[in-house]
Amino acid sequence: MRLLLLEDDLDLAAQVSAGLHRAGFAADHVATIAEADLAVTVTDYDCLVLDRMVADGDALTLVRQLRERGDEVAVVVLTARDTVEDRVDGFHVGADDYLVKPFAFAELEVRVRAVTRRRGRTRAPILRAGDVALDVPRHEVTRGGVLLSLTAKEFAVLEMLLAADGEVRTRTDLFEGCWDERTDPTSNVVDAVVAQLRRRLGPPDPIETLRGVGYRIRS
Structure with missing residues (x-):
């Protein structure tokens, strides 16, 4: 946000x-x-x-x-x-x-x-895709019922991907929604956080990369 x-x-x-x-x-x-x-x-x-x-x-x-x-x-x-x-x-x-x-x-x-x-600008209280669940009010993420430890940026990126409900989020979408003006827009922060997020979530990888476009969550 x-x-x-x-x-x-x-x-x-x-x-x-x-x-x-x-x-x-x-x-x-x-x-x-x-x-x-x-x-x-x-x-x-x-x-x-x-x-x-x-x-x-x-x-x-x-x-x-x-x-x-x-x-x-x-x-x-x-x-x-x-x-x-x-x-x-x-x-x-x-x-x-x-x-x-x-x-x-x-x-x-x-x-x-x-x-x-x-105002309708936030997501449902709990977002899900497969066995991944993100509880917005509690600021918690679980996979298969196991509580995961995510950084604030990893949580924000995952929230945007889950809220997209299977639609693609471009790198620009993620950057503008999760980073502020102090971050260099030419940096690779989005890809770096997505890579970290994948490691936190573990296999099988629920994040699909669409080359040259962006990312989406597989349900």
Whole structure:
């Protein structure tokens, strides 16, 4: 899942970004509303995590513009403003959730997953293909009933492949869905993670390679 974080406190942004990466999200960071508006025009994000008051204004203006353009991306607003009126303003313009600072990262993660699920941008709670099962809420993968230990990136790639339900996912699809802008798009990270994932899953190999196209999961 790919997220956009708008936060002009660079220390907090670094902490939140690190937490999102540990949770398996790909997260891009911007510090202004103008940068956020540009980012959403070039990248299809699953969720926006927006600090409400930043240097160039109130992020609710961006939410309003997105909704007026018909963009239904999930939005979680972060703010130090905790009055009922502030929260109501956020919901009125189209935000999906409102989290008051300071907050526990675990709560942010849960809220992001909840709003993307409501917006229809996340997968079914449990994805299956053959004897491979991926439990999204528990962040667990089993094969033949045996619990496997996967890295966050391996989990994210497997989730995208299983959610495709037998359809092919190109390397570009996987890269854009599982990595953020800090990763070199010319690198072989996708192939490397797929190779690691194959080793974790063990034989028989459930991942099919379509040369020059991408990958899919055999059912």
